[in-house]
Amino acid sequence: MAALEAYASRNADEVHTDVLLKARQACYKSRDAFYDCLEKESNKKPTEIASVGLLYPAECKALRAQFVNHCRASWVKHFDRLYCKNKRVRRLLDDGGETRRAELKRSVLPN
Amino acid sequence: MPISRFLFFSSKHRFRQPLNLIRRFDLSKRTQSCSYTKSSRQSHRNPADYFLSPQETKASRSWSTYVIPAGGLLGLAGIATFVHYNDERRAVRKGQGENSGPNRVTGPIIGGPFTLIDTENRLVTENNFLGNWVLLYFGYTSSPDVGPEQVQMMAKAIDILDSKKNLKILPIFVTIDPQRDTPAHLRAYLKEFNSRIVGLTGPVGAIRQMAQEYRVFFKKVEDEGDDYLVESSHNMYFMNPSLEVVRCFGVEYTAEELAEEISKEMKKAST
Numbered sequence: 001m002a003a004l005e006a007y008a009s010r011n012a013d014e015v016h017t018d019v020l021l022k023a024r025q026a027c028y029k030s031r032d033a034f035y036d037c038l039e040k041e042s043n044k045k046p047t048e049i050a051s052v053g054l055l056y057p058a059e060c061k062a063l064r065a066q067f068v069n070h071c072r073a074s075w076v077k078h079f080d081r082l083y084c085k086n087k088r089v090r091r092l093l094d095d096g097g098e099t100r101r102a103e104l105k106r107s108v109l110p111n
Numbered sequence: 112m113p114i115s116r117f118l119f120f121s122s123k124h125r126f127r128q129p130l131n132l133i134r135r136f137d138l139s140k141r142t143q144s145c146s147y148t149k150s151s152r153q154s155h156r157n158p159a160d161y162f163l164s165p166q167e168t169k170a171s172r173s174w175s176t177y178v179i180p181a182g183g184l185l186g187l188a189g190i191a192t193f194v195h196y197n198d199e200r201r202a203v204r205k206g207q208g209e210n211s212g213p214n215r216v217t218g219p220i221i222g223g224p225f226t227l228i229d230t231e232n233r234l235v236t237e238n239n240f241l242g243n244w245v246l247l248y249f250g251y252t253s254s255p256d257v258g259p260e261q262v263q264m265m266a267k268a269i270d271i272l273d274s275k276k277n278l279k280i281l282p283i284f285v286t287i288d289p290q291r292d293t294p295a296h297l298r299a300y301l302k303e304f305n306s307r308i309v310g311l312t313g314p315v316g317a318i319r320q321m322a323q324e325y326r327v328f329f330k331k332v333e334d335e336g337d338d339y340l341v342e343s344s345h346n347m348y349f350m351n352p353s354l355e356v357v358r359c360f361g362v363e364y365t366a367e368e369l370a371e372e373i374s375k376e377m378k379k380a381s382t
Binding site: 014015016019020021024071072073074075077078079 | 252253255256259291293295296299300303333338339340
């Protein structure tokens with residue numbers, strides 16, 4: 001009981017506006033713009049470092065700056081991680097598992 | 112060569128063992144193989160003993176060699192009873208679920224009393240919500256994508272139920288991130304979705320206790336200074352007016368499906 005009262009009395013009036021609707025929508029928009037740029041320029045060589053191992057070409061640098069600006073840092077990392085995972089799944093699906101099967105054949109068969 | 116020895120001894124005993132087995136057990140392969148290994152192990156021991164025994168009689172068998180294994184066994188027994196007692200203490204009784212379906216709650220009783228603070232800084236307990244059909248969701252406002260989607264779905268389902276089916280249910284959002292989700296912040300956040308959603312927060316201890324009662328997993332991940340995400344099991348609990356959980360919904364439901372299932376539940380209960 002006392003803990004509850006203490007919690008209520010502590011000055012808890014701040015509102016984090018960066019997770020409210022408008023901020024979220026701005027974040028999603030800039031995120032989509034950035035990832036679209038990545039898709040478009042996927043044939044260029046990735047030179048810049050994003051986070052959690054994602055690399056991107058220098059053409060998307062401005063969009064990246066906007067993305068990081070509009071979204072929270074933890075969200076940026078979360079979306080980058082999600083993007084890498086999706087890309088890997090897509091690559092596996094497109095491949096049809098061909099490269100993996102070839103690797104397995106080479107490693108398993110005795111020679 | 113131990114392998115050849117094993118084969119030799121097991122073949123020697125094979126003639127004797129089946130007779131005993133036929134007399135006592137039915138011919139199940141498992142018991143036979145068990146007895147084979149046992150007999151071969153015993154036969155292993157006997158020749159080895161012949162070599163060891165002359166030396167053993169020389170060394171004095173002090174009583175400490177008996178005490179240490181006995182003490183070890185007692186210690187193990189003690190640990191086992193402690194673990195068992197602990198399990199009993201933490202055990203939850205299995206609920207009596209009359210209907211069986213994919214999402215029926217027939218396992219341990221989910222739910223329990225709670226005392227939290229709502230968005231108007233008032234103290235609320237579960238008694239405040241008795242008599243309403245409740246849709247309960249545990250989330251946090253700083254969720255990047257899943258959280259807002261789920262709350263949006265909840266809000267839409269509430270709207271569908273209100274307008275089309277004329278069924279009133281009470282949506283409750285309990286934050287699992289009470290340090291950042293203050294009552295005022297919750298109010299601003301939930302207002303954007305649906306003004307009827309009740310937001311609950313409180314001190315970390317109360318939240319953790321309620322999460323344990325409702326079997327919700329949540330964990331703070333990846334601290335980045337002040338910023339962090341919270342991993343949680345995204346489940347919505349649908350409770351009847353006596354606040355017993357009748358159904359749980361996962362992330363795979365859309366708003367229409369949710370409304371459909373909820374109205375089905377309510378109709379079933381009123382018949």
